[in-house]
Amino acid sequence: MAAKGRIEINEERCKGCTLCALACPQTIIEMATDRVNAKGYYPALLVDPDVKCTGCALCAVACPDVCITVYRQVPSKTRRAEAAV
Amino acid sequence: MAAKGRIEINEERCKGCTLCALACPQTIIEMATDRVNAKGYYPALLVDPDVKCTGCALCAVACPDVCITVYRQVPSKTRRAEAAV
Amino acid sequence: MHEEVIFAGFGGQGVLFAGQLLAYTALAEDKHVTWIPSYGPEMRGGTANCTVVVSDEPVGSPVTKYPSIVVAFNNPSLEKYEDEVKPDGLLVVNESLVIHQVQRDDLDLVLVPATALATELGETRMTNMILFGAMLAHRPMVALDTAEHVLLDKLGERKAHLHELNLMALRKGMELGLAQKTEA
Amino acid sequence: MHEEVIFAGFGGQGVLFAGQLLAYTALAEDKHVTWIPSYGPEMRGGTANCTVVVSDEPVGSPVTKYPSIVVAFNNPSLEKYEDEVKPDGLLVVNESLVIHQVQRDDLDLVLVPATALATELGETRMTNMILFGAMLAHRPMVALDTAEHVLLDKLGERKAHLHELNLMALRKGMELGLAQKTEA
Amino acid sequence: MTSAVMVEEKVVYERPESLADVATHYCPGCTHGIAHRIVAEVLDELGVRDRTIGVSPVGCAVLAYKYFNTDGAEAAHGRAPAMATGIKRVMPDHVVFTYQGDGDLAAIGIAEIIHAATRGENITTIFVNNAIYGMTGGQMAPTTLIGQETTSSPGGRSQTLTGFPVRMAELMAGITGSAYIARRSLHNVKEINTAKRAIKTAFLAQLNGLGFSMVELLSTCPTNWKVSPAEALAWVESDMVPYYPLGDYKVAEEVKPLMKRR
Amino acid sequence: MTSAVMVEEKVVYERPESLADVATHYCPGCTHGIAHRIVAEVLDELGVRDRTIGVSPVGCAVLAYKYFNTDGAEAAHGRAPAMATGIKRVMPDHVVFTYQGDGDLAAIGIAEIIHAATRGENITTIFVNNAIYGMTGGQMAPTTLIGQETTSSPGGRSQTLTGFPVRMAELMAGITGSAYIARRSLHNVKEINTAKRAIKTAFLAQLNGLGFSMVELLSTCPTNWKVSPAEALAWVESDMVPYYPLGDYKVAEEVKPLMKRR
Amino acid sequence: MPVELMKGNTALAEAAVRAGVEAFFGYPITPQTELLEHMSKRMPELGRAFVQAESEVASINMVYGAACTGTRVMTSSSSPGISLMQEGFSYIACSEVPCVVVDVMRGGPGLGNIQPSQSDYFQVTRSAGHGDYHAIVLAPSSVQEAVDLMGDAFDLADQYRHLVFVVADGLLGQMMEPAELPPMQPLRTERPDWALTGANGRDPNIITSLELSAPALEAVNDRLQAKLKVIRETEQRSTENMTKDARLVVVGYGTAGRIAETAVKQARREGMQVGLFRPITLWPFPEQRLSALTDHVEALLVVEMNAGQMVEDVKLAAGGQIPVEFYGRTGGVVPVPEEIYDAIVESYEKLA
């Protein structure tokens, strides 16, 4: 089973260039059609995140504007988690 | 028998650099020791021209200052010689 | 007659072309005119502005601090220029893309939902012509007729398919503008 | 005392060094002095000149049109500078390398067969010191003593083998100069 | 098999520290932004941000000094390598890099880059080749491809009138003083990652005092090419890469071990 | 066998017409003079003197325009290829050549020469490499050999501080727009003759409209090397040739037939 | 020719084409790029030479080369690019080959920005490069005048075998305004006798700026200075408006001049006796006319888009007779008529 991930898109920084969408193997990124950001761009949106995103970060690597932060669920190393508390 | 030649050195142009002497296979060029030209250089001299110069022009090719004109004796093509008159 | 007009909006909204249309039309009517883009940073970028001065006299300054007319294509432009318009000047606003509330009450204010209307017309890019028409309704510096003529000429054969749409947009703007004029 | 001296000759004759010797010696005697080469075309070439001004006052111009002393190392230099020497000035000539006949009769003229003498001494390069000595005999701007001291200092250890020869040449020049002085 | 395993969420991708947290002025989809980011990532990985000095070019990346979270200077058009030389010679323990476009580096600044390499100047150059003068509105660059339309080669670049596009990586590789010269592309994620590794090698070469290093990056200019960002990436792959082959053009002996170490 | 045959005396060597009958300012034994002469001979042989325009450099050959019996211009330091480009573009039927030293061409003028080649500019460059700045009194050139003493590398050229001598023929050969690039030497009669043939090929390439051609000539500077003219020739052979190998570095396909024709 | 709406940059380019320019060499730089771009299209299509050089240094030396052949030739650039051409200018001026250079000035110093400016005044009028000379400098203030002066520039260049600048600023370069282009001039077929055309049946021609001996180079300078003296005496150009009865005269050129005109008119409307003096040649500076004005004018107000450069020439022309005030904006800020008007009022109030 693929890893489970999630991304956050900084919509105000996004320029709607579509390159993240192009890079996503899960094809779960699309450009908004209903709203523009303050700069007048249609920002990228994660569609259906809970199901398909693997946290592979390809979108982030492809993004020229560093708009994307990627998270992935990993088995927690309890020790460390505790230490971190 | 080697061809018979002769060179003329423009002494006033000569800078006494010795390169002609170096190039002459017959080693018949030397630098004057007794006089300088108007520029203060000891000019090159052809030593013993009648005997050894082959008119090979190597000296002229080696001279950076185009001081040397080379002549060579060749069998005269009578026709042409006449035509030239 | 001496009008100093600023068209302002995002790149891609046809801001510069709207200004040029005014300039060419003024020329066609033998008026004095200058057009100048505010050419920003050397790189591509968000905003596009131009200033057109139309006058019966030779134009001195092609730029202005206090325009007599501002056509604001979007919200940042409105925010930027509201305060600059000369008293009693004209402010044409693309209602579709602004949230800012106009504060000044000494202006001739025209609000047109241009982008929405243009989208209705089937071509968002007609926004500029709608706003242009609205402007002309309130400040007939040049004749609509001449403007239409020049417009078709500039679009040329290559854009023949857009002739009708442009004219429609222009007239629609004029119409809306006139409507508001009567109201005001 | 204010002397403007030009040393002039071919490259390689030690012209610049002769000038520098004068300059260093003057400095050693706390006089005001400037030395300047006439740096010709950017490329190497035939002639080498320098001008030394020695004075009890601060030196204004380090160059001169009318030198009070000319030391001509060769024929072209003599031809070039004969007319420039100030009236009653000193003209020192390397007799060995000139054919030109000096025309002026308002000068203190010293003819020294310097190159021939130097060759006799076993080192043609001593020409400059001989001429220097002759000059000093006629215009004792600086003391021979100081000059000798400075000379050895400038030659340094590396040229220790030439010390004696240089001194001999210098003195020889002085001697010949003095001889001609008595004559004149 | 249903998870009794605890899961926690880890950040697997975020802005590198060496990249300032500001919006850039680049056009949508312009890969200048990617080039910036991977350089910043390398600086982070090498831990040298606080002793790095970047030199920005004149070109679209003119404001790069605002985007890198390092000390920075803005050079005159083409002169970044000279400026970097001046900096490096008095700050030999600092990491100095130039970031230059193709007009900047291959046209007006070709003397400076070649001589920096010739001197074996211990600096790193990131060379962003987008086959055009982006900033001034899309004129022909020395790297513009034959037939490519630009605002100063209106019918397409003519070989007869303008000669051939210059291949800088190849040219620079021929220079004895260069330690590491490579060409990479930014047209997809795989290439971006490869590019990043090359950039790391280049900086490692500098950190090890091995001399001049340069990574040429094939980059897009959707605006002046007049295509969409996605089409631009495709054009890099279809048209640029064939003329500008990717690869390492010069790897000095001493550089090789640095490449393995990663 | 004793000659009843008539003999007449023939001139087998004299000053070429394309070389003005004046004394040059070059130092004794400087091979700039030889380079001039063989270029002039080639112009004579090709019969193009009266439609040739030469561009002189800043360097010891600064007065070359006085020595060639052709129209001539004096360029700014390093800019001869740009000037020649200007001339050639408006006088495409004329023969245009630059004559440049190593400081002129490989240091300050490296951008201009590379871009002339890149454009495939249809001109010919005679590049006189004497590993030094002759005219200004013997400073280090980009071509100065490692260890070579000059007035600006007093202890001998240091590789650490100044990098490596640049090999221009090799560099220029890498440029697509160049048609013919060769390196020759002037250190003996045989090499002089080979050099002349290369120069002829270079001009033929131009006459045939094939693009940029350059012949690098290893040359002496006895004055600044501080050796005799004869020793200078020997040094070229012993020290320069090994680092600057002689040969043809680029021969475009269309140039090859021109080489055979002689 | 019909009146067309044209961008200043394009108009300058097309005017040069019609004046018979045979070669253009240049390097892109904002805000003059459209000039080069227009040339990149027009020149090849007319079979003339266009080269986008690798740099401004190369551009000006290509210009120098082509100019040596006696053809009409030009380049264009903006401030930093003009700086890079200084050595070339100096060579060209000394060699006395004719050429035209357009400088569409932008905000400086350094990289500055691309907004309109007049801060290269010193650079172009004093000595554009080392050594003693002045280039001829023409400063249009409208697109029409740019078109007209472009033709004059080539004529002056040829007449005096000299370097001629046409200086605009980003505003004039980017602005569209109606203008009428002149008809296309036929290309010259003859070359001047000094030109490099091949030594065919004549002695070689040589173009050089080198004179190793000081007296010889002084002779070159004397010739150059004599020529400049003639230019200074005969080529001063300016225009005036309402100066006859003016107590205060505003002095401004190019864009600043035209904007000032609006302010001056406003002042007149308010009853002030104000006039405008607009230099058209920046070198030679129209000192004859301006100093004549000092007879009845009580003060001068110089308006420039810089920190005060032409003001020195105005002071020199005024010769200390009347006060000279200055109003300037820098960094690419274009003054608006209102602020110049304020400056006028301030100066006017100071009048005795």
Added chain:
Amino acid sequence: MPVELMKGNTALAEAAVRAGVEAFFGYPITPQTELLEHMSKRMPELGRAFVQAESEVASINMVYGAACTGTRVMTSSSSPGISLMQEGFSYIACSEVPCVVVDVMRGGPGLGNIQPSQSDYFQVTRSAGHGDYHAIVLAPSSVQEAVDLMGDAFDLADQYRHLVFVVADGLLGQMMEPAELPPMQPLRTERPDWALTGANGRDPNIITSLELSAPALEAVNDRLQAKLKVIRETEQRSTENMTKDARLVVVGYGTAGRIAETAVKQARREGMQVGLFRPITLWPFPEQRLSALTDHVEALLVVEMNAGQMVEDVKLAAGGQIPVEFYGRTGGVVPVPEEIYDAIVESYEKLA
């Protein structure tokens, strides 16, 4: 320190070394070559940076780079090389990084020759490059003064974060004259807080000359102009001789100034009331002192080794109060005292 006989070029170099210059970047050119050559030996032996650049364009940009790190840095060149540095100067001035540039001027325009000249006056004093600024320009007239001013140059550069020229001419560069060198200064170990030293524990420092918006760039210019105003008010330097009762004052700087002094003394011996005014700073021009002199002096005679450049500044300073005459030689010709004396006599005879 003992008095030594030193060539001007070498003295300038060694004085810079002792003033703590940490990096030299340069390109050979006569008549300044000995300066670079001295540096090529001294700098490496002291463990400091020396790079023979590929060109003057590269030199000045290397200087720019090193200057950004807050170290003392310099280059030197001669007229054509100075032309090539114009763009760099403009960047440096706008970025406000300190550095020192020596210009050993030679005959121009163009390639000209290598003889002494002062024809870069405009180039260095007006705006060495595009945009609005003036560099500080120091003009020594003897080897000793060259040594002294070299130290001052670095101090002024640091104090004002500005570009400082030391201008000599071929004569001063090539001449040997006794001079005393200052002791070796220790190298500074601290860097100014604006310098590029790595953003370690602080926000990044940035050195730039770019300001995209016009108002922002105007602010930069305002700051620059304010600084220049302070310099203009506080740094004017000149020296005078026999001006107290002088009816005619000769104005000359550098070599022309010292030669003029001989002529002035001669004139005094002949009973003429003549004095000498020698500007030491060419920018800021010592107008305060000079214009004070116009109170009692009846005329000024400017002597330059050019076709007349500083004469404009003298006229501006004189403000039309008294006549300003000019005597100049060009092309590398050095005037001799006799001819300046003749010019003095001529001017003197004109006095009312």
